[in-house]
Amino acid sequence: MRGWLLSTLMLLAACASSPSWAVHGMGMGYAPKYGPAFTHFDYVNPDAPKGGSLTLSASGSFDKLNPFTLKGRPPVGMGYSSNGFVFAEYGLLFDSLMTHSEDEPFSNYGLLAEDVALAPDQLSVTFTLNPKARFSDGTPVLADDVKYSFDTLMSKRASPTFRSYWGDVKEAVVVGERTIRFDFKRRNAELHMIVGQLPVFSRAWGKGKPFDEIVSEAPIATGPYVIDKVDFGKSISYKLRPDYWAADLPSRKGMFNFGEVSYQYFKDRLGEEESLKTGGLDALEEGSISAWVRRYKGKRFDSGEILKDEISHRRFTGMQGIVMNLRQPRFQDVRVRQALALAFDFDWLNQHIFYGRRARTQSYFQNSDDLMAQPEVSVQEQALIDQLKSKQRYLAQVQGRLPRPASTGDTPTGLRRDLVQAQALLREAGWTYRDGALRNAAGQPFAMEIDIPDRSSEPVLAVWARNLGKLGITLQLRLRDPSLIKKKQDDFDFDLAVNILGGSSSPGNELYDDLGSASAAEKGSQNLSGISDPVIDEIIESIVNSHDRAALSAAARLLDRYLLHQHYVIPMYYGKQYFIARKGHLRRPEPALPQRLLAGSWLLTMWWDAPR
Template identity: 80%
Template sequence: MRGWLLWMLALLALPSWAAHGLGMGYEPKYPASFTHFDYVNPNAPKGGDLTLSAAGSFDKLNPFTLRGVPPVGMGYSANGFVFSEYGLLFDSLTTPSEDEPFSQYGLLAEDIQLAPDRLSVTFRLNPKARFSDGSPVLAKDVKYSFDTLRSKAAGPTFRSYWADIKEAVVTGERTIRFDFVRQNAELHMIIGGLPVFSSAWGKGKPFDQIVTEAPIASGPYMVDRVDFGKFISYRRRPDYWAANLPVRKGMFNYDTVSYQYFKDSLGEEESLKAGALDAMEERSIIAWVRRYKGRRFDSGELVKEEIAHRRFTGMQGLAPNLRQPRFADMRVRRALALAFDFDWLNAHLFYGRRGRTQSYFQNSDDLMAQPEVSPEEQALIDKLKTRQRYLDNTKGELPRPDSSGDTAEGLRRNLVKAQELLKEAGWTYRDGALRDKAGTPFVITIDIADRSSGVVLAPYARNLGKLGIRLDYRLRDPSLLKKKLDDFDFDMAISLVGGSSSPGNELYDDFGSKSASEKGSQNLSGISDPVVDEIVEVIVNSHDRASLAAAARLLDRYLLHQHYMTPMYYGKQYFIAHKRKLHRPDAPLPQRLLAGSAMLTMWWIDPSVK
């Protein structure tokens, strides 16, 4: 009772108006008087044209509908968005700082009011805010954006993310209130990330039929030129209303940002060497070490940088489709994981530059599960309704990805374990293949979007072959691959989930039972587990960092024990090649920020370098 009273008193003590920012369970770093974020150069010169590359193709300018592929640079997609990824077109009510776990500061909204009962939040819009067609951003536009994105005309992620929001209510020309179904610790902050666009976009067409019409939004850029599937250019708005706000000072410095599309990464690389691109982030370490050489590198016109980071990377892994009965057995999933030899890959393909993913919250000191269960975690376990199932499925030590030590004996040991597990699960080797009781051979197909993935999967296929499992990997057009993943039409997929520095409502879409059957969701594996659902609810309703972190460690521990994914690896640094004219802030790259996002938003062109 005493704890409940203290909590209620804390709610009543909340300030009426939090004009400049909010922190998730802590006081935000930046005071109301701040002039710019610490990680930007507030005096960065404006101007110049930035040309980048993109892989694959695109066929629409609406990033929020499920069907089709939007261009790079818009910052959103129907399959969800991450707060640390910036787009060029859409401003939101609030914007994050990248050097805090989860803080939001006013952008379109100049004031934020959280109700004392935490069942609603009201935003007051900045009267200076303007769309790219010159019209003012009003509360009715915010409501239109919210209602549209939560409708069936848009992708499913927003509906999942905002499931606890009852409705948006316009209370004045520039004020809007969001009413909640129930109390939710972070909902007043995540709704601030709502991308706002004008109802005039599409000229009255149904939203899911807006395809080639450029968005009318309030962000720093607008679409300039488009050659569908091949090229897109964004032009910085000279009338951008937020250019001098503290949350935008020193950012979005180029006059134009263009993307040239290529069918494969080799084409991008050769274009960079020829001088047609200004910068490129290389993801193949083999290419980086062996091929980024030549006259322009020798002369200093092109610069190679390895930018170290401790970014929260989440879980990159191989996701088996649990909707297929053969992957339902945890012993099968464990066997598949034992055949993935990270140590060999790191030594022979990655030049020691990768780290093994060991957590769904990799690189987060307080969110990653540790070998020992903490007292805070044990207290949560004792309260779980699914406690017995949790304990039955998390016996033994915390499972970490198995190491072969890059030795033949280490791999042999892991494969022997895998054979034993598969035999226990009812799979036997006969007639040249691993077969189930009906005699069906174990064959796995993985569709990939680029050849570099094939280089990684080839040794995995060899290892699985020793178990009698055939792994086929096929190069697919990115748009076809996206559709197959959206429809859950796959055996196994390379997936990236988690990685938030402050996990919350996005976990419904990543791991929730409801999202397992929602086409287009992030829950590729198809996890439908009451234990996961219950722990996610604890995380979403945590009101301080300590309780959130304890619940996140519990979720991490359980997911690892279930072997819902085969952990792969993560990058310990970014590999960026760029022209000498590009400069970046002296401050270290913030933990939350992707290198590509930093280059897009915080770098600048030195006008004195030709």
């Protein structure tokens, strides 16, 4: 999952110690760090003062308040998006059945559910709801509400992401007023845990409207905030619930400390930076290193009114890269994909644009040592290969050394060598240079487009476009509104797209949506490339059904190696540090956790030392 949380053996061992087989928390193949009597997570300040307002920024616009449907763009802060699954912990409105901790590899603790029990045959899981749980309208959270939320998200009126993610759940069954059971179609090593990520909302939301017609009505949910003010496309503010039922719950203590959280929308990044400098924003995470070095200066920085934090991390970053739409015939040839990647000169970019602060992405599970493919195939991996029904296809596709992104060493000779190799690959694939352009046998020129939501990525892509031009390939950058880019990607109407795949410390069911054949034709899925390969499908099954961490790691390495040999993605880079500018009176616990998503931590654990 974007969080495989527990081996079956560990859960059964934990349950065996309880007459009801119910546990308060679970760890991934280990006993969870926090016992039943824990009062708060170690990385929060349980005495953090409440109050004050936090103003952050967002780019583009938004046009709906329902984050679970496919069409439209929801505002930042809800914790979920229709084009991807985001943990509820980083959202303000929706609580989930359980929540994970940030200082363990992956552990899960009760939130809406006060305990959880896996059936002995591992074909169902039962949650008991906390009797204190309340919706924002004051009504109690009951098992009927949980079933309604699940059934709604699994319907055709919600994003297909959820149907893929929970595809092995047969049904949700109301056992009692506050007891809900999820029955499974088959054994799935992580399914009983990812069901715990279910967000719960009230049946009263939308007053009976079909779910995909709920657009502008504020959600009636269970989380710490409610929507206060909305100016569609421009701003949204959330107000802390004074009656938040979980404020003193151990898994929520010391979190969500601001009385109000608001987001101001900007059309370009410069607008966000200027707003920070003039006091309009309280904090801003910067992704552009050149901007961080050159533009984050001035009197407010010199005086300490605005502080600059550079925080090193080893966060699992996944495969950030440029994906090619395989639904187009020209990208189906692996030689073409290899050639396009050879024109991407990371070394030059890192030296001249990134000030040496970026690292090259080399894996779909970057920074996860036991999941990343290694040069040599392990004994466990070989055993998996021998068990593949599609073994011959695997062996035919995976030949030679483990592919690594090309490195030019920041020299003209290195780039020239790579472009010569790219030219040879393109020629083999039937593309030749004539009449001023690279053309196929039918005389059609090789021209591509890539949509960008703002100009921050322009310097990087412009360098790649220049190198492609030396091969006779035209790359045009199209500046478009983010909502239009999303619509085009949902409809698979694009040539290239910057995307992030993987990134989980423990992959699982989300791989069906990211890489599975069934999602390749499902509009709105995360499978932007359109990957459809029986080998990948079979390895995903091995990952999802792994009985322990060692088996999961071996299968993940096998998948990583196979994907790298297919060159589906042009690997880009990842940041080795977080760059955070914040007002001096905005505090956070020390030290910062190395794997935390910093944008989320503003909402989770930070506070004003003197609430305004």
